[in-house]
Amino acid sequence: MDFEKLFQLVIAASLINNFVFTRFLGLCIFFGVSKKMETAVGMSITFTAVMVISAALSWVVFKYIMLPLDITFLKIIVFIGIIAAFVQSADTIMKKVSPALYYKLGIYLALITTNCIILAVPLINSGEGYSFLESMSFGLGSGLGFALALVIMASIREKLELADIPAPFRGLPISFIVAGLLALAFTGFSGLITL
Amino acid sequence: MAHTDKSNWELIKNGMFSENTIFRMAISLCPSIAVTNSLKNGFSMGIAVIFVQTMVNLTVSLIRNFINPKIRIPIFMLVIAGYVSIIDMSMAAWARPVYKQIGLYIQLIVAFASIFARAEVFAVKNRVVPSIADGLGMGIGFFLAMIVISFFRELLGKGSLWGMPIVSGNPLLIMILPAGGFFAVGILMGFFNWMDARIAARKTAAETT
Numbered sequence: 001m002d003f004e005k006l007f008q009l010v011i012a013a014s015l016i017n018n019f020v021f022t023r024f025l026g027l028c029i030f031f032g033v034s035k036k037m038e039t040a041v042g043m044s045i046t047f048t049a050v051m052v053i054s055a056a057l058s059w060v061v062f063k064y065i066m067l068p069l070d071i072t073f074l075k076i077i078v079f080i081g082i083i084a085a086f087v088q089s090a091d092t093i094m095k096k097v098s099p100a101l102y103y104k105l106g107i108y109l110a111l112i113t114t115n116c117i118i119l120a121v122p123l124i125n126s127g128e129g130y131s132f133l134e135s136m137s138f139g140l141g142s143g144l145g146f147a148l149a150l151v152i153m154a155s156i157r158e159k160l161e162l163a164d165i166p167a168p169f170r171g172l173p174i175s176f177i178v179a180g181l182l183a184l185a186f187t188g189f190s191g192l193i194t195l
Numbered sequence: 196m197a198h199t200d201k202s203n204w205e206l207i208k209n210g211m212f213s214e215n216t217i218f219r220m221a222i223s224l225c226p227s228i229a230v231t232n233s234l235k236n237g238f239s240m241g242i243a244v245i246f247v248q249t250m251v252n253l254t255v256s257l258i259r260n261f262i263n264p265k266i267r268i269p270i271f272m273l274v275i276a277g278y279v280s281i282i283d284m285s286m287a288a289w290a291r292p293v294y295k296q297i298g299l300y301i302q303l304i305v306a307f308a309s310i311f312a313r314a315e316v317f318a319v320k321n322r323v324v325p326s327i328a329d330g331l332g333m334g335i336g337f338f339l340a341m342i343v344i345s346f347f348r349e350l351l352g353k354g355s356l357w358g359m360p361i362v363s364g365n366p367l368l369i370m371i372l373p374a375g376g377f378f379a380v381g382i383l384m385g386f387f388n389w390m391d392a393r394i395a396a397r398k399t400a401a402e403t404t
Contacts, residue, residue: 168389176381
């Protein structure tokens, strides 16, 4: 397996095609949990883990069940089913095996099921025809990219709490404008690698 | 079961303005930035959402007495995914050029918080006609938000509307870049907050005099 290609995929998915700033996915969670650094970090860890595993699971199902049976048109329904089932079972297993971890990260797990990035990764993987390892690296890169965006945003928003912002812009509107500035910064990464 | 006592028209208006998905509830934000770089894309996305939201509300309301509350979430998911697949395949067949640009986001309607929330909060507790009205209202509210955002972004970013040139000269390229989407939504949201504050202030002024 070509290690260089995998590394490029991770970099491309996390920096150049950052899900939040260039593909605009997962914005609900992005604006929802970026108020505090602590929640942002917890969310990022959970998110990246779920992303890699669900990318791997759905690749297996897509390749060995859906392609032979010629039911690829059902992929939306099947992928959301896989993710919901996986998140639900991870939730249950975590509760039994490691209650401490569960109380820290459990609430984020529940939020993740209805997140568009988690669903977008398998959809893009199947659309691009990535191999197993490529799918997982794409999932990892996307997760890291999301984590990076979330942590940057949370640290800015903690500072924004103290700033004197015009009343109508307080809360979400100013966060959007900050995100816009960050997105501008991220466009600087385009052209870093050409795949 | 908490039946609503609002009239259908009130329900539609509620979804369009006071509980507008994008500007008021601030959920389902992804497409509001991703597909609003031209009026045509925003319009198509809005239509798709109106269809899915209304049909999901209709279906959930029809089967509400047969759903076991414990497994309602997977059932809602299946209903939503079914309708999204329908609109996804229809658009792939009939609207090829638009679909190429926004196809991924159409598929991701599945993960829309707003559609799921309306099924959970409204349709599962109410009769069929109010549910349809609620779905329509929510869908139209989303549609209007998409139109407003994409109108400004296409006009400022490309100097055109629906692909037709309107303004000559150098457009503000930034508005159709990713960053412009965030700016547009942020500024519009601030504007609506400001209008709200103005209207509220006028109301209290009228009451005191």
